[in-house]
Amino acid sequence: MLTKRIIPCLDIKNGRTVKGVNFVDLRDAGDPVVLAKQYAELGADELVFLDIAATLENRKTMHKMVLQVAEQVNIPFTVGGGISSVEDVDALLHCGADKVSINSSAVKRPDLINELSDKFGSQCIVVAIDAKQVEGEWLVHLAGGTIPTKINLFDWAIEVEQRGAGEILFTSMDHDGTKAGFANQALAKLSDIVNIPIIASGGAGTIQHFSDTFIEGKADAALAASVFHFGEIPIAELKKELKQQEIPVRI
Amino acid sequence: MNIKIVNYGAGNIKSIQFAFQRLGYNAELSSDSDKIIAADKVIFPGVGEASSAMKKLKESGLDTLIPNLKQPVLGICLGMQLMCNHSEEGNTNGLGIFNVNVKRFSNKVKVPQMGWNTISNLKSDLFKGIQEEEYMYLVHSYYAEMCDEAIATSLYEMNYASALEKDNFFGVQFHPEKSSKAGEQILKNFLKI
Numbered sequence: 001m002l003t004k005r006i007i008p009c010l011d012i013k014n015g016r017t018v019k020g021v022n023f024v025d026l027r028d029a030g031d032p033v034v035l036a037k038q039y040a041e042l043g044a045d046e047l048v049f050l051d052i053a054a055t056l057e058n059r060k061t062m063h064k065m066v067l068q069v070a071e072q073v074n075i076p077f078t079v080g081g082g083i084s085s086v087e088d089v090d091a092l093l094h095c096g097a098d099k100v101s102i103n104s105s106a107v108k109r110p111d112l113i114n115e116l117s118d119k120f121g122s123q124c125i126v127v128a129i130d131a132k133q134v135e136g137e138w139l140v141h142l143a144g145g146t147i148p149t150k151i152n153l154f155d156w157a158i159e160v161e162q163r164g165a166g167e168i169l170f171t172s173m174d175h176d177g178t179k180a181g182f183a184n185q186a187l188a189k190l191s192d193i194v195n196i197p198i199i200a201s202g203g204a205g206t207i208q209h210f211s212d213t214f215i216e217g218k219a220d221a222a223l224a225a226s227v228f229h230f231g232e233i234p235i236a237e238l239k240k241e242l243k244q245q246e247i248p249v250r251i
Numbered sequence: 252m253n254i255k256i257v258n259y260g261a262g263n264i265k266s267i268q269f270a271f272q273r274l275g276y277n278a279e280l281s282s283d284s285d286k287i288i289a290a291d292k293v294i295f296p297g298v299g300e301a302s303s304a305m306k307k308l309k310e311s312g313l314d315t316l317i318p319n320l321k322q323p324v325l326g327i328c329l330g331m332q333l334m335c336n337h338s339e340e341g342n343t344n345g346l347g348i349f350n351v352n353v354k355r356f357s358n359k360v361k362v363p364q365m366g367w368n369t370i371s372n373l374k375s376d377l378f379k380g381i382q383e384e385e386y387m388y389l390v391h392s393y394y395a396e397m398c399d400e401a402i403a404t405s406l407y408e409m410n411y412a413s414a415l416e417k418d419n420f421f422g423v424q425f426h427p428e429k430s431s432k433a434g435e436q437i438l439k440n441f442l443k444i
Contacts (some may be wrong), residue, residue, distance in 0.1 A: 001369060001406055003366060004366075005367070045366065046366075070266055071273075072273070074429065074430070074431050074434065075430075076388055076390075096265040096266055098266065122392075123390045123392075166363055166365070167365060195358050195361055
C-alpha cells in the first residue's frame with residue numbers, strides 16, 4: 001500500500017540552512033548535507049531544499065550542495081527557489097536532484113510548466129502554490145506569500161495539472177507559522193478536483209495535525225520545517241503514532 | 252567490477268552512479284556497444300517518456316544490443332518498462348525481453364503513483380535479505396501487468412508486477428538508488444548475481 005509521506009523542508013541561504021536547526025547532536029547543524037543524512041536516517045520519506053536567497057551568485061553554491069546531497073543521501077529530494085527556465089531545471093537534475101519545485105515563475109509564465117514536463121517528465125515537476133483567503137476566496141500569492149494575485153487557488157491547481165505538473169505543494173499562508181494545523185478544507189478540495197498528489201504545507205504543530213491532514217485533508221504528503229528542526233516532533237514518534245491511527249506510513 | 256550504466260540521454264542517471272559510489276563501486280556511463288558488451292554488470296536506467304526513449308535506443312542501435320547481452324542486466328523504472336513487450340505510453344513496442352505489457356493506471360487513483368509502497372511475493376536472489384513488505388520508492392504512471400516473470404508485486408489500484416526476471420535480465424519499477432538501505436541492499440545483491 002502506498003504510504004503517506006513525511007517531508008522536512010530546509011531553507012537554504014548561501015549553501016547553509018537558515019532559521020536555525022536545533023535537534024540531536026549534530027556537529028554542524030548549518031550544513032544541509034549533514035542534516036539531510038540525519039533526516040534520512042531518522043525516517044524522513046523525502047526532503048525539500050528551498051533556496052531562499054536564489055540570487056545568481058548563490059546558484060553555484062546551490063548546485064554544489066545539490067551534488068553533495070545526491071552523493072550522500074539515499075532518499076529522494078526536491079529543490080526549489082528561483083527556478084524560472086528549462087536551463088535552471090536541467091542543471092539541478094544534472095546535479096542529482098530528483099524533483100524541482102517552481103512557484104512564482106509558473107504563475108508569471110504558465111507555459112513554463114508545459115516546457116518542463118515535456119522535457120523532463122511530469123514526475124519531477126512540483127508546482128508550489130502559496131495561497132491565502134481574501135474575503136472568503138483562496139487567492140494565489142507570489143514571492144513567499146507577500147504579493148497577492150487575482151488567481152483562484154482551485155482554478156490554478158486544475159490548470160497546473162493540465163499543463164503537466166506531477167505534484168502540487170500547497171502552502172496556506174493563513175496557517176503557515178501558526179502551529180494550529182493544516183488548511184484541511186482547502187486541501188481536501190484540492191484532492192477532489194485534481195488527480196495528482198498533494199503535499200500539505202503550513203501549520204504543523206502537533207502529531208494530531210499530521211493525522212488530521214492525511215484524513216480530513218486527504219493529503220498525500222505533509223511538509224514541515226520547525227517542528228522537525230527543533231525536535232518538537234521526532235519523526236519516528238510521529239510515524240509510530242500515525243501507524244497506531246491506521247494511517248499507512250513507512251517505518 | 253566493471254559496471255556500466257547505459258547512457259542514452261534519458262533521465263537522472265547521477266543518482267544511480269552515486270548509489271554505487273556509496274557502495275564502493277565505480278559505475279561508468281556508456282553508450283559504447285563494445286564497452287557495454289564487455290561489462291560485468293549492466294544497468295539500464297530511464298526516466299521520461301517511453302516512445303521517445305525507444306526512439307533514442309533505436310537511433311543508437313542499443314535496441315538490438317540490450318536484448319542480446321549475456322551478463323546480468325538491471326532495468327530501473329522506465330528501463331524496466333522498456334524491456335517489456337509494449338507500452339501504452341506513446342503506444343510503443345518495447346525490447347520484448349519480458350513477456351508482458353505496460354499499461355496506464357486509471358484515474359481511480361492519483362497518477363503518478365508517487366512515494367513509498369511495499370513489495371511482496373519476493374522470489375529472486377535479487378531480494379536476498381529483503382523482507383516481505385519492504386518499502387521502496389516509486390514514481391510512475393504506467394505499470395507492468397501481473398505475469399509469470401514477476402519476482403515482486405505491489406498494490407496500487409490493483410496488484411501489478413513491481414519487479415521482473417528472465418534469464419540474465421532483471422527489472423525493477425522502483426528506484427533502489429533512492430530507497431534507503433533496503434534499496435542499497437538490492438543493488439548489492441545484483442552485483443553478486
